[in-house]
Amino acid sequence: MTDLRPRVTVLAGFAPAATDAVARSLLVTDPSLILVAHDLTGVRDGVVRRTVRTADRVLEEGVTELVHGCVSCTLREDVIPTLVRLARRHPGRDLLLALPPAIEPEAVATVCAASGVDGVVRFDSYVTVVDAETLLDDLTSTDELHHRDLHAAENDHRGVADVVCRQIEFADTIVLRNGPDDRVSSLLHRLAPWAVQAPAAELLRTGRHDPVVPGMPGRALEGYPIGIDDAAGxxxxxxxxxxxxxxxxxxxxxxxxxxxxxxxxxxxxxxxxxxxxxxxxxxxxxxxxxxxxxxxxxxxxxxxxxxxxxxxxxxxxxxxxxxxxxxxxxxxxxxxxxxxxxxxxxxxxxxxxxxxxxxxxRTLPDPFDGFFPLDDERIPQIKGVRP
Incomplete structure (x- = not known):
């Protein structure tokens, strides 16, 4: 039977100009495509601004007030209802969810999996846009997000390099902007050998997303590859x-x-x-x-x-x-x-x-003593994400 659920392409990236350029090109390529974008600059104050648009017009603009200024609240209380509403209001039209710079796509997949939104839409591909001109600086940066005023909450101490790596590693498709750069392309292959590197024109309706994708910490336990061996890097x-x-x-x-x-x-x-x-x-x-x-x-x-x-x-x-x-x-x-x-x-x-x-x-001197408290009831179960 034909699956009539609208397809969702999730677009992540730490360089907003590069991500926005890819989003605009996709809207032009497919005039029926609907873009959902969020501005999280006010999330620490409990405010999220949402814009829904096509290539030629704005369909919605709105503000959501959150009780707690956090990314998970944003995803649960605004992104998911928006996807469901658009899928029902515009049947047959695919959706493009463009994430703000500091959002990790795995967080989206996890929240969507728990919400049951997959009964209304289907996630076609998780795409990460990489800017060749800034990638190496970001990967070697010791900055935390708050150094760049990108933190989602006062206790958000994620590092820039951590977020960039996780955005790349969770992707099934990577788009390199401001290239081509063979050195950067090789590095991306080492960071995410399971991802396809593709031009923006090939992003829509790819069906590349694996419906069961463990997050990086649990990949090896679940039998998934975590990297490659090569002499260069x-x-x-x-x-x-x-x-x-x-x-x-x-x-x-x-x-x-x-x-x-x-x-x-x-x-x-x-x-x-x-x-x-x-x-x-x-x-x-x-x-x-x-x-x-x-x-x-x-x-x-x-x-x-x-x-x-x-x-x-x-x-x-x-x-x-x-x-x-x-x-x-x-x-x-x-x-x-x-x-x-x-x-x-x-x-x-x-x-x-x-x-x-x-x-x-067990009697060896252990600087890690107390780092990993054990709960007798806890089992090594790493759940896959099923968007």
Missing amino acids: AMLFHSRRPFHPQRLHDALDDLTAEALRGRGQLWIASQPDVAVAWESSGGGLMLGNLGLWLAALPTERWDEASDMRRLAADAQWDAYYGDRATALSFVGFDLDVDRMTALLRSCLLTDAELAEGTDQW
């Missing part, structure tokens, strides 16, 4: 044995300084039950709790995890380690892969330390 590091907590902590500055972007999962010997997320960019590092490894749970609880999580664990199960494994991806320019690999290996437990067993591992 990308590497993957895999290990079944755990990291020594003190040696890993001592190497963090070197590891984060060497690469533009690092991501993946790891485990440390002193806390062998927890899967740890790694995200680094702009010289900063975020370590998070992805939950318990399946090997740390009784088998009768494994069916509480997602199907993809269980399949990935089964495919790589080890008789000694279970599903515990480190999988890290690093991306940069002229990345010294041999040095990075040697540094990471030096942080792993030695054969002698490994032979001492988990009881002894």
Whole structure:
């Protein structure tokens, strides 16, 4: 049967001029296309301005007042109702949702998945527009969003590099503006090898969006690729044995300084039950709790995890380690892969330390003690987004 739901193309990008130029070109290419755009400059004061337009006229202009000035509130209380209203008011016309610079497309996908809006519209593609002239400066920036007055709330301490990376990584399609630039194009491929790099003219009605897309911290746990290996600027590091907590902590500055972007999962010997997320960019590092490894749970609880999580664990199960494994991806320019690999290996437990067993591992000096509090009821379930 033909799916008659209007298609939604989500357009993200940290450079507003480049994103706006792509949005305008799409409106000209398809006069029936309806653009939805939001101005979040007043979101910290609880005000969001919305404009809905076609290539030749403005259909709506409105202001939404939010009780709490936050991005999630904006998405839930204005974006979703707007998409539903337009889909019903203009049947047969596709929609273009252009996100403000500091919005991460994964947040849109997550909120839409929970809202049930997919019963009214279908998400066709998540597109990120990249400005070749500003990308490298943004990826190497140590700025937080508030340094550029782009923060969504007073407690929004996201880094510029973090947001730019996440916008690129969640995309199924990337448009490079102010290019072509072979160096930047190669970097984008390393950051998001799963994304198609395409000109703006090829964006509409692509059907590229995978309806089940884990966010970057959970990709490896769910069996999805997190990067590529190439000699010029990308590497993957895999290990079944755990990291020594003190040696890993001592190497963090070197590891984060060497690469533009690092991501993946790891485990440390002193806390062998927890899967740890790694995200680094702009010289900063975020370590998070992805939950318990399946090997740390009784088998009768494994069916509480997602199907993809269980399949990935089964495919790589080890008789000694279970599903515990480190999988890290690093991306940069002229990345010294041999040095990075040697540094990471030096942080792993030695054969002698490994032979001492988990009881002894838990007594190792641990600078990460208390970083990843465990809840006995928590399971390693990374939910895919289903827009």
